[in-house]
Amino acid sequence: MATGFFNVPTPTNEPVLSYAPGSKEREELKAALAAARAKEIDVPMYIGGERVTTDNKKPMSPPHDHQHILGHYNEGGSEHVAAAIDAAMAAKSAWADLGWEHRASIFLKAAELLAGPYRAKINAATMLGQSKNAFQAEIDAACEFIDFLRFNVQYMTEIYAQQPNSAPGIWNRVEQRPLEGFVFALTPFNFTAIAGNLPTSAAMMGNTIVWKPSNTQIYSANVLMEVFQEAGVPDGVINLVYVSGPTAGDVIFNHADFGGIHFTGSTGVFQHIWKTIGENIYKYKSYPRIVGETGGKDFIMVHKSSDAKEVATAISRGAFEYQGQKCSAASRAYIPSNLWDDVKDYVVADLATFKMGPTEDFGNFINAVIDEKSFDNIAAYIDGAKASPDVEVIAGGNYDKSKGYFVEPTVLLTKDPKYTTMCEEIFGPVITIYVYDENEFEATMELLDSTSPYALTGSIFGRDRYAVEQATKTLQNAAGNFYINDKPTGAVVGQQPFGGARGSGTNDKAGSMINLLRWVSPRTIKETFVPPKDYRYPFLGED
Ligand SMILES: NC(=O)c1ccc[n+]([C@@H]2O[C@H](COP(=O)([O-])OP(=O)(O)OC[C@H]3O[C@@H](n4cnc5c(N)ncnc54)[C@H](O)[C@@H]3O)[C@@H](O)[C@H]2O)c1
Ligand SMILES: N[C@@H](CCC=O)C(=O)O
Numbered sequence: 001m002a003t004g005f006f007n008v009p010t011p012t013n014e015p016v017l018s019y020a021p022g023s024k025e026r027e028e029l030k031a032a033l034a035a036a037r038a039k040e041i042d043v044p045m046y047i048g049g050e051r052v053t054t055d056n057k058k059p060m061s062p063p064h065d066h067q068h069i070l071g072h073y074n075e076g077g078s079e080h081v082a083a084a085i086d087a088a089m090a091a092k093s094a095w096a097d098l099g100w101e102h103r104a105s106i107f108l109k110a111a112e113l114l115a116g117p118y119r120a121k122i123n124a125a126t127m128l129g130q131s132k133n134a135f136q137a138e139i140d141a142a143c144e145f146i147d148f149l150r151f152n153v154q155y156m157t158e159i160y161a162q163q164p165n166s167a168p169g170i171w172n173r174v175e176q177r178p179l180e181g182f183v184f185a186l187t188p189f190n191f192t193a194i195a196g197n198l199p200t201s202a203a204m205m206g207n208t209i210v211w212k213p214s215n216t217q218i219y220s221a222n223v224l225m226e227v228f229q230e231a232g233v234p235d236g237v238i239n240l241v242y243v244s245g246p247t248a249g250d251v252i253f254n255h256a257d258f259g260g261i262h263f264t265g266s267t268g269v270f271q272h273i274w275k276t277i278g279e280n281i282y283k284y285k286s287y288p289r290i291v292g293e294t295g296g297k298d299f300i301m302v303h304k305s306s307d308a309k310e311v312a313t314a315i316s317r318g319a320f321e322y323q324g325q326k327c328s329a330a331s332r333a334y335i336p337s338n339l340w341d342d343v344k345d346y347v348v349a350d351l352a353t354f355k356m357g358p359t360e361d362f363g364n365f366i367n368a369v370i371d372e373k374s375f376d377n378i379a380a381y382i383d384g385a386k387a388s389p390d391v392e393v394i395a396g397g398n399y400d401k402s403k404g405y406f407v408e409p410t411v412l413l414t415k416d417p418k419y420t421t422m423c424e425e426i427f428g429p430v431i432t433i434y435v436y437d438e439n440e441f442e443a444t445m446e447l448l449d450s451t452s453p454y455a456l457t458g459s460i461f462g463r464d465r466y467a468v469e470q471a472t473k474t475l476q477n478a479a480g481n482f483y484i485n486d487k488p489t490g491a492v493v494g495q496q497p498f499g500g501a502r503g504s505g506t507n508d509k510a511g512s513m514i515n516l517l518r519w520v521s522p523r524t525i526k527e528t529f530v531p532p533k534d535y536r537y538p539f540l541g542e543d
Helices: 024-038 078-097 100-115 119-130 134-161 192-204 215-231 245-252 267-279 308-324 340-353 372-387 441-449 465-474 513-519
Strands: 041-043 045-047 050-052 057-060 071-074 170-178 182-186 209-212 238-240 258-264 289-293 298-302 330-336 391-395 410-414 430-436 457-461 481-484 520-528
Touching (some): 024 119, 041 215, 071 215, 078 170, 078 182, 078 209, 078 238, 078 245, 100 215, 119 192, 119 215, 134 192, 182 192, 192 209, 192 238, 192 258, 245 267, 258 267, 298 308, 308 330, 308 340, 308 430, 308 457, 330 441, 340 391, 340 410, 372 391, 465 481, 513 520
Parallel strands (some): 182 209, 209 238, 298 330, 298 457, 330 430
Antiparallel strands (some): 170 520
């Protein structure tokens, strides 16, 4: 067998295409949208390379047009979860033994497929299934996932290259074994890139996977699986099942071979999972790796020296892109009294120009929220705000689910800095503003830091460098991704490794070496070239 020390292609961020009128990519995307809408599909589970169907067919619809059927997915039960674990365990040794360069090659090929022949298809599936506009789909399903794949391959090689020193006469080596057992990838609805990254990052390091996506992301998960198969991911390495969360959890968290969970989703679900794993700890062969990136109550903190228009733009984009359904979305802002009138005028003017509607109309900046449960939850927060004497609705406040789950981008102004919507994650297009005395900057930051249990993303705006430095220090633990004079969303793989602490997760930074290290179990090997043949120390010879 030929071998060598291989370098992988140097990763660079995938360019974001413009989808401008008349562009080739726009035409291709429009064609992919039309083709997807025209044909109902039957989406199987994938277990050990088998396409598994059941009698339990569940409809999939665009959130912005809930009467249209895109197709059905086949819902499984606990027996399918058990079969997926068996398939992952059966595929394990061949996959773990495969030369790393072949694993790298498979995932680099997946990146190329997504950048080229599958780009329009994965973006169209994300636009229809998750109601993302063309730009939001492009930065997620195409670019971010391509970046995850390419950069993770590079980080994998850097991990393998890290080796210890060796004293004369010995050779020390560290090998990076995959975890014993299987890895459970449990993924959210809101980013196709995250749904793809959670199973592939662990698989890249030699693990085999049971993947359970959110029901509302299955339509695009099916395209990802098609890409994985075409890229050459062997049967059984990534097994995709559609079951309820508790059904998956009951089987997986009771299994002796459960090796780790790669989770992204809400804080409540993650805390429940952690507790269950703790209660079952004696059942497992190893201590399972627990990686979870969860919710946020992301902030924009504004100093009196800021530019009001820059702040307003950060609010308009940071709070409302993808209907505020980003874990990083700005959902509370602290505005100094000297700037409020201007910031308010600019934000209200921006919102008046937002167009809301289906993703197939490329002129729409705002689309629908993901499903009825989410719509009702957001509407209840808005109703609560309307009824509260402490809150004024500055913009938006209306909603309508007759055709799709549409919620107007909504700006609330509160007199109470601890009002519910300043503390709780809403996960929708709602931001709450608290206007503070412009001379109370330090005290307001202390208030911000103690208002919510989360610490995911946050921004400081200011032209006064002393104020920016003060905020950077005071808010050190308030966000895992901290932005200066920028909105708190839009982290790019390889540039701003992403994740938060406190209630927001284990901060293992998706798309970084830190994350990949969680999916290996290092073994240190010491080899002695000429072993001693006498147990005595030299000084034991003579008195
Ligand atoms: N920090 C991050 O990087 C990040 C990124 C994206 C989303 N998020 C968070 O994800 C949430 C939105 O996504 P979501 O609505 O899909 O989250 P969710 O927690 O509802 O679901 C996530 C996954 O867990 C499953 N699940 C739900 N209940 C379960 C249970 N009891 N047992 C086992 N599995 C269960 C779901 O089916 C889904 O696959 C928000 O809170 C958001 O902040 C965080
Ligand atoms: N990484 C994304 C958020 C992912 C969570 O939903 C961002 O930085 O905006």
